[in-house]
Amino acid sequence: MSGVSLTAATRQNLLSLQDTASLSSTTQNRLSTGKKVSSALDNPVNFFTAQSLSNRSSDLGTLLDSISNGVQTIQAANQGLTSIQKLVDSAKSTANQALATQITTRGTAKNQYSVSASSTTINLEVNGTAATATIPASGTIDAAITALNTAVNTKGAGNAFSKDSTGTKIVLNGSADIEFSAAADQTNLGFTSGVANSGPQYGAVSTVGQSSDLTVTGVKERAALAKQYNSLLTQIDQLAKDASFNGTNLLSSSAATNKLHIAFNEKDTSNLDVQGVDATSGGLLLTQITGNSGASSNGQGNFLIDDDVKTTLTSLTNASSTLRSQASTFGSNLSVVQNRQDFTKNLQNVLDTGASKLTDADLNEEAANSQALSTRQSLGISALSLANTAQQGILQLLR
Structure with a gap:
């Protein structure tokens, strides 16, 4: 067998060109993918650390959806309490009007x-x-x-x-x-x-x-006001039933056994349970005025007795206090959940940034490397041509 005999200078230049081509390929890959570590072969420690950070960020992203639903559920309940408070105020106005109506x-x-x-x-x-x-x-x-x-x-x-x-x-x-x-x-x-x-x-x-x-x-007038009062209690019940979000209602008659669970981390070791309340007329201890004409010995059904109207007003005042207390509790819970929502968003950003720093390439640096390697490759080719000049002279003698 025979082989091609190359000078030491030629072989050195060929090795240099091969190294330059390899570095150029690596640089081009980083420029196209934006990653300096795209697989475990590039840098096992950085690759798996970044993957762990990205996985946790993804888990937190899923939790953010749940937290966001929790925020909306509490806001729906709080809005319901605000509207129910207005209905209670209307009922109080109706009772005061009945009290002011002289019989x-x-x-x-x-x-x-x-x-x-x-x-x-x-x-x-x-x-x-x-x-x-x-x-x-x-x-x-x-x-x-x-x-x-x-x-x-x-x-x-x-x-x-x-x-x-x-x-x-x-x-x-x-x-x-x-x-x-x-x-x-x-x-x-x-x-x-x-x-x-x-x-x-x-x-x-x-x-x-x-x-x-x-x-x-005054009797018929108070009877009409009693009917209006009962209608307002019905509206309170209907509004409490409608104050739900995504199937969760914190104001319904079954709210005492219904609570909203919000997880703040992947293992659910950090969480918040928002207890529901009964904001219906029954839960607020407000009762329909029954005993209309002929059915009650004291005519309560038509606000006929001033003492009965005053008792109703006391119940409405207590209901207002209850609603304010419930709204305060929901407001406190909402503040906690929104704070954790902001914290989770920021933490997710920290994790994504950390993962990026471990694997992302500096495109400015890689672009500069690409230009330098291109120049280096051109110089290498020129050097290889010079190394072959002596052999070209011998070829001229053979002619």
């Missing part, structure tokens, strides 16, 4: 009072509460008025009965809904008998409507 019964008997030879019992209802007046035998109109006033005064209606200017007819002027339990109770005092089961009737005893001689004001 009165006014009128003068059509007929003169007739003295009875025997004792007469008059059964009345004051704001739906039964009252009894006993007029003594042969009692004058003054005696009748005294007995009637004694009966209604104990029910909070004051001295509602008096007599007209002629002194022969009974006058009723009371700050309450005063009704008679039976037709005879009206006619015995000179009032026209009311029609059975008609007109204002809120007690459990009355079987006759109000006399046409009497006018009741």
